[in-house]
Amino acid sequence: MSQIIFLHGASSSGKSTIAQALQQKMAKPCWHISIDHLHDLFRRFDVLFAAVHCPVPELNARERLRGDRPEGSAQRDQSMIHAGRVYDIEIDSMDGIEANVQTILQAWRSDLRQSEFSQSFA
Known part of the structure; x- marks a missing residue:
């Protein structure tokens, strides 16, 4: 199965x-x-659905550095993007790249799925 x-x-x-x-x-x-939005296309795959969290002050700082987004768009996204979602794993980008990669890989290798994707297609 594809993952x-x-x-x-x-x-x-x-x-x-x-x-x-x-x-x-x-x-x-x-x-x-x-x-x-590719929910329907994921039907035939093993999906690990991971929430990536980041504190609003850091989102705002990153947004300013990028310079390619309207000011405040990251904060608006943060306020609603996770509402009502069921994830397999949740991480915080402030924990660092290496820690987050290891956490995701551990969850992925566990084959334990509880997200809305696995529940929809069970």
Whole structure:
């Protein structure tokens, strides 16, 4: 079965940075695809749904550094992006890339799935 690690978080929360670090640590080749709504396409895959949290002051600082987003968009995302979601794992980007990659890999290798993806397709 194909496997997917789905990182879900507000704009500037660190999803792309974590995804790039995961790619370097994984034994199997993987793609990093930025997505919003591919729920139906995930039906045939083993999905690990991971929430990526980041404190609002850090989101705002990262957003300013990026310079490619409207000011306040990350904070708006953070206020609603996780509402009502059921994840397999939740991480905080302030814990550091290496710690988050290890936490995600451990969860992925455990084969324990409890997210809305695994519940929808069981």
